[in-house]
Amino acid sequence: MAITASKDTTADLVMHDPVWQRIREEAAAIARDEPLLASMAYAAVLHHERLEDALSYILAQKLGNAELPPLGLREVIQEAFASDPDLGHAVRADLVAVNERDPACRSFLKPLLFFKGFQAIQNHRVSHWLWQQKRETLAFLLQSRGSEVFAVDINPASKFGRGILIDHGTGVVIGETAVVEDNVSMLQNVTLGGTGKETGDRHPKIRRGVLIGAGAKILGNIEIGEGAKIGAGSVVLIPVPPHCTAAGVPAKIVGNCECEQPAREMDHGLPFHRD
Structure with missing residues (x-):
């Protein structure tokens, strides 16, 4: 507004x-x-x-x-x-x-x-x-x-869009070359970090409408596509396509998101698959 x-x-x-x-x-x-x-x-x-x-x-x-x-x-x-x-x-x-x-x-x-x-x-x-x-x-x-x-430790060089929610905040760490686009939501203990001592562009790119659950670690210069969801406690080392859900250690794609912008819905549930 x-x-x-x-x-x-x-x-x-x-x-x-x-x-x-x-x-x-x-x-x-x-x-x-x-x-x-x-x-x-x-x-x-x-x-x-x-x-x-x-x-x-x-x-x-x-x-x-x-x-x-x-x-x-x-x-x-x-x-x-x-x-x-x-x-x-x-x-x-x-x-x-x-x-x-x-x-x-x-x-x-x-x-x-x-x-x-x-x-x-x-x-x-x-x-x-x-x-x-x-x-x-x-x-x-x-x-x-x-x-x-x-x-909350956010490198001053990292780039943020608008409509950002960091819920609770404690323990969030965001690295120098990270990008967080509009309407992203994340919870406590999220890390947007690097994978080691590499230099240059080395941090995640979080696209519009992404929801990142508590304790998730997203590492490296990887893209989390628009409207994706990252499960709580996950360690994400691979790109996540738009409107997909990733979870686990290491994280894998476990399904699609049911809405365009999970960040607005704040539903942290994961797809249920019968064996």
Whole structure:
């Protein structure tokens, strides 16, 4: 959902940005109904005019430390959003993805404030922007802080599309030349890694609509085709054709997917074959 307002008033920005409007409504309700959290709701959401401003505050507070002062970090994050408006569009698409696919999520506010998978993706989007600006040291510092804080380690050079869900997040590792296209869902402890000490293009390419189960390891410069499904705990060393299901150690093709984009359905079941 893209923001389309051109005026600068909070009312105009909120009215033309339904995701941000929903977040502000949810924050106002929390401030009203849970007094202990009122100051947090105002500091993180209600004092800001735009979602990008709120997110920059939240990330800076979580990732900042003595070596990376929160105020300076927030300025860097705001610089990224101002330089590349597509980052803001991607943030909204990710929030919609979490809200639609995660049964534990019943709001837009909660992932913004609390879901480390969502926050780790947004940290990566900023670190990738820094990488593209040739500010590699700061990009790696953000990666390092994200790994420490969120337990999600994403190389700043890796490429992400929109509408990404990393559910739970803990233990996810994504390598330098990995590509994750639009509308992909993955769970905890997923690795998109290499197979050894090879250099160059050496990490997986995950196409649109793929679902990757918890603990799956996809290794090497292989393609997981559009709408494919990877079973939990699998070790994938071979390409997976579009709309196919792979499972096992090592993984094999065990059947076809029943829907176009398993990532949206979040059905981790595998095809059943009678002996």
